[in-house]
Amino acid sequence: MHARAETGASWPEEIFSILQRFEVRQVPYVPDAGHSQLIERVLGEPSMRGIALTTEEEGVALLAGAWAGGQRGALLMQSSGVGNCINMLSLVQIFRLPFFTLVTMRGEWGEFNPWQVPMGSSTQAVFELSGIKVLRASHPEEVREVVEAGASQAYNACTPTAVLLSQRLIGAKVFTK
Amino acid sequence: MSKANLLDRRAVVSQLLKDRKGAIAVGGLGASTYDIAAAGDHDRNFYLWGGMGGAVMIGLGLALAQPTLPVVVITGDGEMLMGMGSLATVGLQQPKNLSIIVLDNEAYGETGGQASHTGATADLVGVAKACGIKDTRNITTMAEIEAFASSLQDVTAGPRFANAKIDGANLERVLSSRDGTYIVNRMRGSLGHTPI
Numbered sequence: 001m002h003a004r005a006e007t008g009a010s011w012p013e014e015i016f017s018i019l020q021r022f023e024v025r026q027v028p029y030v031p032d033a034g035h036s037q038l039i040e041r042v043l044g045e046p047s048m049r050g051i052a053l054t055t056e057e058e059g060v061a062l063l064a065g066a067w068a069g070g071q072r073g074a075l076l077m078q079s080s081g082v083g084n085c086i087n088m089l090s091l092v093q094i095f096r097l098p099f100f101t102l103v104t105m106r107g108e109w110g111e112f113n114p115w116q117v118p119m120g121s122s123t124q125a126v127f128e129l130s131g132i133k134v135l136r137a138s139h140p141e142e143v144r145e146v147v148e149a150g151a152s153q154a155y156n157a158c159t160p161t162a163v164l165l166s167q168r169l170i171g172a173k174v175f176t177k
Numbered sequence: 178m179s180k181a182n183l184l185d186r187r188a189v190v191s192q193l194l195k196d197r198k199g200a201i202a203v204g205g206l207g208a209s210t211y212d213i214a215a216a217g218d219h220d221r222n223f224y225l226w227g228g229m230g231g232a233v234m235i236g237l238g239l240a241l242a243q244p245t246l247p248v249v250v251i252t253g254d255g256e257m258l259m260g261m262g263s264l265a266t267v268g269l270q271q272p273k274n275l276s277i278i279v280l281d282n283e284a285y286g287e288t289g290g291q292a293s294h295t296g297a298t299a300d301l302v303g304v305a306k307a308c309g310i311k312d313t314r315n316i317t318t319m320a321e322i323e324a325f326a327s328s329l330q331d332v333t334a335g336p337r338f339a340n341a342k343i344d345g346a347n348l349e350r351v352l353s354s355r356d357g358t359y360i361v362n363r364m365r366g367s368l369g370h371t372p373i
Contacts, residue, residue, distance in 0.1 A: 058260070062235070064228075064361075068239055069241070070370040090227055
């Protein structure tokens with residue numbers, strides 16, 4: 001177990017390059033420390049629109065509109081936000097969306113905060129029950145491969161996909177007084 | 178249920194879409210979707226039959242993807258109340274080509290007419306204004322609807338938000354297609370996008 005690295009990891013940069021390569025244009029997000037580097041890169045990139053949300057389900061609906069309008073998107077959120085999306089995930093099946101989301105995991109691997117555990121424990125099952133394929137990356141060296149595979153099947157095969165970025169990868173959040 | 182001096186929802190939507198040109202119309206689930214269907218089917222009608230609370234965000238995604246086209250979200254008070262946070266998101270993004278109009282009958286018409294918050298305490302125009310949407314209006318006349326219909330064609334001055342008090346009478350349902358992949362692919366086709 002290691003503490004959460006706020007900056008400096010190279011895998012967020014690899015994710016950013018993959019989103020660029022797949023011509024992702026709309027990137028809705030609810031902030032998470034594990035996504036902070038990627039969010040900064042998105043907000044600094046003129047070809048992408050980073051869109052701060054008040055709740056994660058907004059992002060699912062936004063991506064439906066983006067796709068109807070001819071643009072690809074990717075939703076960034078943490079595991080607790082997946083529960084907020086459940087009914088709106090109907091749109092993914094109804095519109096057969098090339099839905100792609102990157103989820104930073106909480107409530108596992110050395111978690112300090114018990115309140116994160118229930119939703120973190122059901123995140124994968126919620127996606128699968130909603131008809132969304134789940135891939136997971138737990139080590140820095142596999143992030144590029146996993147995210148690339150996820151983006152490829154989402155955008156090329158219209159197969160809705162969530163990539164879970166393990167707490168083992170991002171580091172457990174340290175709570176100090 | 179009918180009260181005097183309230184607008185007829187079908188007349189409102191028909192006026193909004195009469196000279197729509199290339200405009201995209203998103204309809205919130207329930208009666209708003211029926212109203213848009215009643216005004217005439219169109220490749221750029223985006224009918225919702227679910228996803229309650231998502232109409233404004235779908236409109237925002239479309240508006241950002243198609244910045245030169247007017248996008249109008251036509252939805253009900255119950256649907257808008259469920260997605261109120263999306264007004265804060267629209268306020269932050271300031272999409273110039275997005276217009277939102279709520280057909281406010283102060284009730285959940287599709288489920289038996291139970292009272293909604295807008296009949297008592299909630300002020301949606303106040304919410305929109307407080308979220309940073311500068312062009313906001315309460316609409317009570319057809320002349321104001323006409324003015325709103327022409328303003329939504331201006332894709333340089335949005336976002337705008339209107340709340341129109343409408344007659345709560347339940348009208349005969351006019352059913353649009355409810356096949357999502359047809360609706361979305363028809364929209365994409367009309368915008369020049371081919372299937373995958």
